Amino acid sequence: MNSKMSQSNPPHPTQQPATWLLHPTSMTMLLTFLFSCIITPTSAFQVPTPISTIQSIKPSHSSLLFSSTQDSPTTTSLTSYAAPLTEINRRRNLAIISHPDSGKTTMTEKLLLYGGALQTAGAVRMKGEQRATKSDFMEMEKQRGISIRDLVVNNLELFDYMDSKSSLGLIYAFASWPRDILLNLNSRMKNKAGDMSIETYSESSDRKHGRQIDIETRGFNHATVMSFDYNKLHINILDTPGHQDFSEDTYRALAAADNAVMLLDAAKGLEPQTRKLFEVCRMRGLPLFTFVNKMDRPALTPYEIMDQIEQEFGLETHPILWPIGDGERFKGVLDRMDNVVHLFDRAERGAKSQVRQVSIDDLDTLKECINDEELFNQLMEDQEMLEELISPLDMERVMAGSQSPLFFGSAMTNFGVQLFLDKFCTMGAKPATRLAARQEEGNSKKLVEMSDEGDEPIAPEYNEFTGFVFKTQANLDPKHRDRLAYVRIVSGTFQKGMKVGHSRSKLSKKYNLAQAQNLFGSERETVDIAYPGDVIGINNPGNFAIGDTLFTGNNIIAFPGIPSFSPEVFAYIRNPNTSTYKSFQKGIDQLLAEGAVQALRQRNDDGGGPLILAAVGQLQFEVVQARLKSEYNVDSVLEPINYTLARWATGGWDAVDKADKDGKLFGIQIVQDRWKRPVLLFRNEWKAASVTEEEKYLELKPWAKPPMFE
Numbered sequence: 001m002n003s004k005m006s007q008s009n010p011p012h013p014t015q016q017p018a019t020w021l022l023h024p025t026s027m028t029m030l031l032t033f034l035f036s037c038i039i040t041p042t043s044a045f046q047v048p049t050p051i052s053t054i055q056s057i058k059p060s061h062s063s064l065l066f067s068s069t070q071d072s073p074t075t076t077s078l079t080s081y082a083a084p085l086t087e088i089n090r091r092r093n094l095a096i097i098s099h100p101d102s103g104k105t106t107m108t109e110k111l112l113l114y115g116g117a118l119q120t121a122g123a124v125r126m127k128g129e130q131r132a133t134k135s136d137f138m139e140m141e142k143q144r145g146i147s148i149r150d151l152v153v154n155n156l157e158l159f160d161y162m163d164s165k166s167s168l169g170l171i172y173a174f175a176s177w178p179r180d181i182l183l184n185l186n187s188r189m190k191n192k193a194g195d196m197s198i199e200t201y202s203e204s205s206d207r208k209h210g211r212q213i214d215i216e217t218r219g220f221n222h223a224t225v226m227s228f229d230y231n232k233l234h235i236n237i238l239d240t241p242g243h244q245d246f247s248e249d250t251y252r253a254l255a256a257a258d259n260a261v262m263l264l265d266a267a268k269g270l271e272p273q274t275r276k277l278f279e280v281c282r283m284r285g286l287p288l289f290t291f292v293n294k295m296d297r298p299a300l301t302p303y304e305i306m307d308q309i310e311q312e313f314g315l316e317t318h319p320i321l322w323p324i325g326d327g328e329r330f331k332g333v334l335d336r337m338d339n340v341v342h343l344f345d346r347a348e349r350g351a352k353s354q355v356r357q358v359s360i361d362d363l364d365t366l367k368e369c370i371n372d373e374e375l376f377n378q379l380m381e382d383q384e385m386l387e388e389l390i391s392p393l394d395m396e397r398v399m400a401g402s403q404s405p406l407f408f409g410s411a412m413t414n415f416g417v418q419l420f421l422d423k424f425c426t427m428g429a430k431p432a433t434r435l436a437a438r439q440e441e442g443n444s445k446k447l448v449e450m451s452d453e454g455d456e457p458i459a460p461e462y463n464e465f466t467g468f469v470f471k472t473q474a475n476l477d478p479k480h481r482d483r484l485a486y487v488r489i490v491s492g493t494f495q496k497g498m499k500v501g502h503s504r505s506k507l508s509k510k511y512n513l514a515q516a517q518n519l520f521g522s523e524r525e526t527v528d529i530a531y532p533g534d535v536i537g538i539n540n541p542g543n544f545a546i547g548d549t550l551f552t553g554n555n556i557i558a559f560p561g562i563p564s565f566s567p568e569v570f571a572y573i574r575n576p577n578t579s580t581y582k583s584f585q586k587g588i589d590q591l592l593a594e595g596a597v598q599a600l601r602q603r604n605d606d607g608g609g610p611l612i613l614a615a616v617g618q619l620q621f622e623v624v625q626a627r628l629k630s631e632y633n634v635d636s637v638l639e640p641i642n643y644t645l646a647r648w649a650t651g652g653w654d655a656v657d658k659a660d661k662d663g664k665l666f667g668i669q670i671v672q673d674r675w676k677r678p679v680l681l682f683r684n685e686w687k688a689a690s691v692t693e694e695e696k697y698l699e700l701k702p703w704a705k706p707p708m709f710e
Helices: 002-008 017-022 024-039 085-089 104-114 139-144 156-161 179-193 244-255 272-284 302-313 363-370 373-389 395-400 417-427 578-594 618-632 653-661 685-694
Strands: 067-071 091-098 171-174 198-201 213-215 224-230 233-239 260-265 288-293 316-319 321-324 332-335 340-345 354-359 403-408 434-439 456-458 466-474 483-491 499-502 509-513 516-520 523-526 535-539 549-551 556-558 569-574 598-602 611-615 637-641 645-649 669-672 678-682
Touching: 085 091, 091 104, 091 244, 091 272, 091 417, 104 224, 104 233, 104 260, 104 417, 244 272, 244 466, 260 272, 272 302, 288 302, 288 417, 302 316, 302 403, 321 373, 321 403, 321 417, 332 373, 340 363, 354 363, 363 373, 395 403, 403 417, 466 578, 549 556, 569 618, 578 618, 611 618, 645 653, 645 685, 653 678, 678 685
Parallel strands: 091 233, 091 260, 171 198, 260 288, 288 403, 316 403
Antiparallel strands: 067 509, 171 213, 224 233, 321 332, 332 340, 340 354, 434 456, 434 556, 466 483, 466 549, 483 535, 499 509, 499 549, 516 523, 516 535, 569 611, 569 637, 598 611, 598 669, 645 678, 669 678
């Protein structure tokens, strides 16, 4: 009896603490309470954690990085996700654009060096004890001596830097190479990087670079996002691809940026890819800063570069840093805003340069320090001429993209990089207001037409979280097959564990952002909290696509989608081995989700028919095949199609059927994109222009945006 009473009515814990704690029922209650405390989102009852609490972790297994979905009733949000103004105002981000081999990756490294994110900057081309660059963290990038996202060509001698852990895929060598060199190279590759294969590759007009080879591997077309704190500001840098075949990836990075830096080679001035990317910046309305790099080499005169920019772009430049000499006689720069001359002493590679500052009015000291009478006289003449002829700096025009602050320097020798960073911190635009479309609760809406841009301004101070996916990437860690979606935060505060809606899902469906990351080269950092202007990586179970919007609140928010541009090369892709069907399909699906290439199918094909890959350049096809082989271990066969451009028929299928019935589409292939919208493939520009002009009801466009809602 006493035993039963003691079991049903346990003594007070102060009388028999050990017995009470070990009682099964009480233990269950205690564990339940503790577990509920652990899983309760901290954002529900705590002030947002400061950015300083971000903790660094090693690459983790993808099973630890999940985003679960659940259908839940729509409820009114009781928590405001408004971001503090202090955090919004301290954010600056920029995208660096340039023609390949203008020093973009080196510039990024030096910005990280002076920003305190690195103790020693890496060298793109390694010698001796130099370390590899942070942004070019892949083994391939270290070996080639140039960012594999930026250029396709590499010299043979750089293979000497390969090690046994190389992750190279296929090697494409020019057919004109002698057989003995190819065999020797194949032998060296097997010794250094395991089993390799060499295939001859027909020489094309844009690859006539002598005895050089093309190498493709994982991550070729991806931008790198890096962040650091500097002068009480939080800087986000987006290092973008330079090669023209990956222009779409660069455009996506620019969609996430609030500022752009146009990097020019001082010896070459404006180059083809620079011109294309400038037009993208102008279309986006971004403030554009111009940095003329490689002044430590023989260069064009500053006036020639200014004339090129103004004549070709109609863009007025305002020199901020003016160079003193070039090549071996490059002494430093004049800061025209402070009237101070900065004279540099060459530092060891990767280290910060030593600087002497002399007032422009202290002529005797300045002349002695320059120690070159010709350069001194030229500086005095330039200063007087610039003061009289150059329009004053107008920050309103800079923000509108009609005036560009101009800087000169050398990233390789660290001349002028820190000065540029300091000026950017004071002149760069803060996170901007963006237009979006809003769908109110309970208002069912079908796909919004791609011409709709949205008319609802979403300011960074908006009290709900919003952000858009501008990039996805698979297999960052091939061992764990992880997939990330990069989200640019537009408004509100990201909090770890928050639940968000998705612009292409029902309002009742919420996605749990259980984990977010910052990627710094090959390293990862967990993110507990982030603010407008920041870029975070969230695990992507396959629900998030480029252009999607994530949001909190009771209204669906959708930012304008990121457009796809007209492809110029087309090919059927087939799997020659039926036993690898699942792996092949998985690889294709994930690479298409990244935007590596576009996918087209025959009309009314729901996935069972042949898949057409469409790309801006042939190089994208080669990367897809190499990644299928190296990451998914499947072979693929490409069958080229003889078309050279595509146009989206925004008039709809009825308009296409009418034109086809009237015989206006003879010799034109009719296909559909992933959203089942009509696309016409043309063999030449003349035919496309003719149909566009004569059959206006088709409403042909050379680009298309994904639908904003479903």
